[in-house]
Amino acid sequence: MKRTLHTIRLWIMIAVLALSSLYIAPIASSASSFDVNAESAILVDFETGDVLFAKNADTSLPPASMTKMMTEYLVLEAIKNGEITWETETQISEYAYSISADNSFSGVGLRLDHPYTVKDLYDAMVINSDNATTIALAELIAGSEGEFVKMMNAKAKELGMKDYEFVNSTGLNNSSLGENYPEGTDPNGENMMSARDTAKLAYHLVKDYREVLEVSSIPVKEFEGNTMINWNWMLPGHESQNFKQYSYKGLDGLKTGHTDLAGYTFTGTAERDGQRLISVVMRTDSIGARFFETAKLLDYGFNNFSKTTLVEAGYQVEGESSIPVAKGKEESVSVEAGQAIEKVIKEGEEENYSAKFEVSEEALNDNGELVAPIEAGTEVGKVVLTYEGEEDFGHLVDGDQISVPLVTSDGVEKSNWFVLMLQAIGDFFVDLFGSIKGLFN
Structure with missing residues (x-):
């Protein structure tokens, strides 16, 4: 009964948010005056890495749950390296459980003394932006979230990111974690990334682990009797009628985010006619605005740009x-x-x-x-x-x-x-005559 009520409350909350968002038709701009209503934004062609649009793209801002893309990367890397498998099981720590039991955080309702597979935890992190499952994966891979944060920052440097700082695995404010904030980080710290670095992280995530899209494209999935609903409402196939206004053809990822400080953020990716684009909007005004501004960015790219041989x-x-x-x-x-x-x-x-x-x-x-x-x-x-x-x-x-x-x-x-010798002799006399001539000038 508790799980059923949890699911009902979740659907009611989503419906209210969706209906409260004003519909603004995506604009397919074609001129230099193109802009998006976000504090920071970027649009990238995935195949070539060409940046098609940038607005304050090097300004560091809180990414909120877009942080989880780095956690996703490190989980997929650990699986690739044989450190864990999708079937690896782990228990939930008291810390992760306390986050899951807090209704103010995204959560699927984890239980203590119950084994969960990496696959189950990963799916909940990617689809439902679950914070507790993210922490559980960080603890499994590194032993503690504090050690995992060190891995996050090291990987960011390796990927060529420049304007970033990771202080936890989830994108929550450290202050909201109480005494459980990761060791070695500021108790009031905040994850920070620029739009360019966020796009770079998304680029490497999709490039190195294309399978991430298999899960990020799932709109709804069950988790032990609970219905997980993907916060990416642009995904085609969402069952709720409330999401149809956001649906975008070809979109299959990647990660939403929201905190009071970050505002509403979104890293999107879509593929049409063999061309994949990656977009990032940061600090938009509403849950609907982040999707409409993303649609504007993607339309701008698909409608106005093409690959050209210049040389x-x-x-x-x-x-x-x-x-x-x-x-x-x-x-x-x-x-x-x-x-x-x-x-x-x-x-x-x-x-x-x-x-x-x-x-x-x-x-x-x-x-x-x-x-x-x-x-x-x-x-x-x-x-x-x-x-x-x-x-x-x-x-x-x-x-x-x-x-x-x-x-x-x-x-x-x-x-x-022989030719080289003649050339050397010729060069010698040329230099000699030049020197003699110089004596009389």
Whole structure:
């Protein structure tokens, strides 16, 4: 009976929240004036890592339960490394139980002295954003949440995140945990991430463990008699009529979040016609706003951007595609782009991109020459893509500069010893006559 009442209360709360949200039709903007009603936001093409839109994307803000994406990553990594399996069982600690018993936190109602599998705990964390199951998984993997937080921060650094701080595994405020806040962290601490780092975490989570989408896309699932309802109301297939206004075709993840300080946050991902996008909105005004602003972002990406080849393999720059060669049978060698440069760009932006050759100083001798022998395809520098417009937001992983290797088009054999000797004699007399001439000038 208790579980039934819990389920009924949950459905009533969700219905009230859904009906209280004003419907705002998603806007498919096509101009530079595009914006979203969020303090911070970012939109990324998953395949290329190109950032299609950014707003205050490097400002650190509380991510709330989007924090759990890092916990998900470490759980999936532990399974991959053989440290645990989906069938591994664990008991719930007094700390995790106290969180589960608190009605102010998301929870499926865990029991003491009852074994739970990693799979059950993981599903509850991903689908229902359950805080207690998240803590239980952290304790299972690291022994304590404090040690797990160290793993979270270490993994963030490894993934190239820059504007972050993890103080617990769930995204709750440390102050709300009372004396159970993780050892070694500030008792009043708050998890912090920028939108860019949140997108980077989501990017690596999906890239390294695509199976995360198999669970994040489940709208409703049973957990020991309780109905878990996914807080991601944009998922197609939600049974409740209240969610239909949020449904977004192709969306299959990833994580919602909410605290008083964080506001309403959401990391979404959707795939259409073979293109996957990742979006992040932080500190929106309402539970509905985070979904509508996400829809605006995704529509903007799907409707206005496409992958374009901006530099063909073999591309050459007029007047810059030849490098002098020393000790070779040829006096120079042609150079070209070793690979094509593809980028997801907004329609009509092609003319704002160009390429320049940058020859590596390490590849040249003191006279600015390549030294034979030289094989075709030898890397001698890089071809850098440059942008002269106003709407390029860089790359999520590789930064702002996009480049491919600059390589030799052909090979150049080394001259035989006799020719090299004649060249050396010739160079000697040229230098000698130059010196003598200098005496009379």
